[in-house]
Amino acid sequence: MTIKLTTPSTISDFTVRRLSIYYHILDELNQNGVTVVSSETLGELSRVTSAQVRKDLSLFGNFGRRGLGYTVPELKEKLARILGLHQQWKIALIGAGNLGSALCSYKNFKRQGFEIVAVFDKHPAKVGQMWNQLKIQHMDEFSDTVQALSVTIAIIAVPLSEAQAVADIVVASGIQSILNFAPRTLIVPSNVQLRNVNLAIELEGLTYHLTHEHRPSPLG
Template sequence: MTDKRIPDSTVRRLSLYLRFLGEFEASGVETVSSEALAERGGTTAAQVRKDLSHFGSFGKRGLGYSVGALARELRHILGLGRHWNVALIGAGRIGMALFEYGPFRRRGFHISTVFDNDPEKVGQARGDVTIHGMEELAERLKEGHIDLVILAVPATVAQDVLDDVVRAGVTAVLNYAPTQLRAPEHVALRSVSMLLELEALSYALSRQRSA
């Protein structure tokens, strides 16, 4: 029930619970126990209850949680079910794959602006948006009321671009460049690194083979 600092791991699990609730709803289940959610997510019932208890009391003792009601609560907690205005920087292969990734839009993340520094690409249309040059970045980020930026640029320029983005007042960034970035405290920055995950698997494989 308290509103203190919530563990990052808890927030990630809330996203998972929300997905599972969708599955339960699709199969016509109306009520779900912490045990059932834990089962689906590979965690424990106590963990599920503790995660939820950070935000309130959503269950009925002896019964469990209403699938629909809990999903609504989670969407509210996670800030979903509203519209987030997203800018994509970098229209390379990764960037365009993200741009065309359906689930984003379905969850309320709408890529309204795309930037690239390749003169070949600038001015081209992609779906209903036009690719803009990097020189327009600062101005368009401010004017376009962008909530969130997805960085899909080469590692070498990622920090510089991030600095520009932060200077333009954006406070949430998802980074796909394979490099460690620094941002001020008030900016929410998360990185997705395919390379890092592969290297962790390589580590696991090495240990399997030598064991």
């Protein structure tokens, strides 16, 4: 009825993803000095319906005011708490290649509550190099280091052939959240959260449509 003190037991990944999108839009609105937003407007900016926005938010509480809309800073703060962004998250990056370098130099991470606190590679030529303030460590040190630093998220940015072996090491270290950039379906226990970012799959989604949509007119 009123404020839901407990988190609903099952929220779909679809919903969580949209909450993230709302959060970033609210962040931008907030920076632009916008103080109030309707589900209608938030929906347009997120490319979803206003009903979807209201339903998603209502799963976690009554954040709006009827007749008025949602207060931007307040809703942003609420979503930050829901998404777990009120704390700093420590990340271990595995793979000191081009992609790893790009991730490591991504300045906005820290502002958003994410910090890469250790970098690993297994190639002797890489180990010992300094990246920003971090010395690249050998994978043998992974488990000890992440436990000492209380790392809770691992980013895997190694070649395909090494990805599963690396995932096994990550899982063995006790880390339960993995963001994987290697183009392979990794096998991990069901208690480990795995997200994949696969460039080829995104591009193939585009080429599928390029190949099949020869419909210049609405009637095809």
